[in-house]
Amino acid sequence: xxxxxxxxxxxxxxxxxxxxxxxxxxxxxxxxxxxxxxxxxxxxxxxxxxxxxxxxxxxxxxxxxxxxxxxxxxxxxxxxxxxxxxxxxxxxxxxxxxxxxxxxxxxxxxxxxxxxxxxxxxxxxxxxxxxxxxxxxxxxxxxxxxxxxxxxxxxxxxxxxxxxxxxxxxxxxxxxxxxxxxxxxxxxxxxxxxxxxxxxxxxxxxxxxxxxxxxxxxxxxxxxxxxxxxxxxxxxxxxxxxxxxxxxxxxxxxxxxxxxxxxxxxxxxxxxxxxxxxxxxxxxxxxxxxxxxxxxxxxxxxx
Numbered sequence: 001x002x003x004x005x006x007x008x009x010x011x012x013x014x015x016x017x018x019x020x021x022x023x024x025x026x027x028x029x030x031x032x033x034x035x036x037x038x039x040x041x042x043x044x045x046x047x048x049x050x051x052x053x054x055x056x057x058x059x060x061x062x063x064x065x066x067x068x069x070x071x072x073x074x075x076x077x078x079x080x081x082x083x084x085x086x087x088x089x090x091x092x093x094x095x096x097x098x099x100x101x102x103x104x105x106x107x108x109x110x111x112x113x114x115x116x117x118x119x120x121x122x123x124x125x126x127x128x129x130x131x132x133x134x135x136x137x138x139x140x141x142x143x144x145x146x147x148x149x150x151x152x153x154x155x156x157x158x159x160x161x162x163x164x165x166x167x168x169x170x171x172x173x174x175x176x177x178x179x180x181x182x183x184x185x186x187x188x189x190x191x192x193x194x195x196x197x198x199x200x201x202x203x204x205x206x207x208x209x210x211x212x213x214x215x216x217x218x219x220x221x222x223x224x225x226x227x228x229x230x231x232x233x234x235x236x237x238x239x240x241x242x243x244x245x246x247x248x249x250x251x252x253x254x255x256x257x258x259x260x261x262x263x264x265x266x267x268x269x270x271x272x273x274x275x276x277x278x279x280x281x282x283x284x285x286x287x288x289x290x291x292x293x294x295x296x297x298x299x300x301x302x303x
Contacts, residue, residue, distance in 0.1 A: 002155045006119050008054050010163040013278035013291075015052045017161070019172070020044050020272045020300075023060020023207040024124070024245035027110065028103035030081050031248040031256050032065070036268065036302040037110055044114050057117050058157070059148075060207045060243055061124025061176035064103035066138055068130070078254040081106075100130065100138050108145050119157060120149035124176040124208065128153070156201070161277035161293075168277040170293050173201035177208025182264065187213035191240040202295060203273055204240040212244030212269045214297050239297045241271045246302065268303035 008017060022040070026032045048055035067074045083106065084099065085092040095102050111118070123131075123139035131137045143150040151157075154175035161168040178190045187209070194204045195218055217237040223230060249258060249265035279294035 001153070002120070002149065002151045003158075004120055004149055004151065004155060005158045005160060006056060007160045007162065008056075008277070010054070010161055010277060012052060013163055013166070015054060015163070015277070017054045017056075017159070017275040017277060018047060018272055019159075019203075019275070020055065020057045021060050021174075021205055021243040021270060022057060022063070022111075022246075023122075023176070023205075023243040023270075024062045024210055024247070025107070026062055026065040026126070026245070026247055027107045028065040028081050028084075028099070029067075029247065030079050030253075031251045031258065032081060033246050033248050033268065033303065034081070034110065037246055040270070040300075040302055041110065041114050044117065048114075048117055055117055056119050056159075057114055058119055058151075058172075058174060058205070059111075059121035060174065060205065061122040061153075062126045062208070063121060063124070063142060064100070064107050064127065064138065066100055066103065066126040066130050068100065068134070070134075071129070074257060076257065079257055100136070101141075104138055104142050104145065107142060111146060115146045115148065118146065118148045120151040120155065121146075122151045122155065122174065122176050123153060156198075159275070163278060166278065166291070168291070168293050170202045170275055170277070170295065171200060172203045172205065172273075173198040174205040176206070178206045180209060182209075182211075187211045187242050188215055191215035191242065192218075195238055195240050202238055202293070203297070204238075205243060205271075206240075207243045207245070209242065210245035210247065210263075210266050211242055212267045212271070212299070213242040214271060214299060215240040236292065237295065239273070239295055241297050243271050244269050246270075268301065269299045270302050272298055272300050274298055 127139040157172045159170045276294040
């Protein structure tokens with residue numbers, strides 16, 4: 001686990017912060033929608049240049065597919081991306097003979113334009129399997145080449161916002177997975193559980209199951225630590241989401257691992273957190289205007 005901090009210097013109290021999550025990309029897999037990833041990279045870069053906008057990115061694990069021939073259950077040449085045999089820079093023999101490093105190279109190429117915006121990267125079960133069974137840490141290579149922090153399997157990230165001597169804080173907990181389950185009720189239950197475990201986090205992110213889901217905000221009622229007692233309870237909200245995946249559920253051509261396993265179609269959506277660090281809200285029974293971060297989790301179409 002890693003504990004990290006990112007400081008954002010705001011010029012105005014109306015500045016907006018956007019946190020994008022790229023998780024379960026599986027770069028190197030044939031049904032990875034790499035065009036959608038590149039489109040999202042361009043969108044992140046565009047938004048980072050907007051006035052009063054601050055943008056950061058987290059990588060959520062299974063960033064590359066990292067499946068090799070010794071993985072008898074999952075390896076299939078039909079599952080390999082077309083660029084393994086169509087890349088003009090290298091002979092196809094070199095590409096296939098060093099497949100995982102070629103996936104790392106490809107991921108670096110895709111993410112290069114926004115590397116300066118990436119807070120860090122989790123590893124997923126795919127990268128971890130290569131490390132454990134073959135003594136090759138491809139995740140560390142990716143982080144090293146992108147010059148970003150290795151967040152291991154889970155991380156607590158503190159976002160600190162400063163504006164003219166006034167500060168605000170939002171805490172984000174993320175991990176690659178939090179259990180399995182295909183049913184429609186599985187994701188809401190897991191997101192509820194992860195919020196219950198990590199009570200200090202304002203936002204919880206997870207993935208692994210490829211099941212996009214944004215949980216209903218969890219209200220937290222409280223009274224202030226100082227000052228007079230309010231006539232009404234104060235309230236803040238906590239948020240959680242599964243970031244989904246970047247894999248097409250069904251593709252033309254040979255069958256895929258997903259179709260053979262009868263996995264259901266996944267929505268081509270991802271999630272971003274939008275934060276107004278210095279939002280004014282009237283609480284304490286309408287008697288006092290307070291400043292507290294306003295948070296929204298938004299679905300983001302990626303197809």
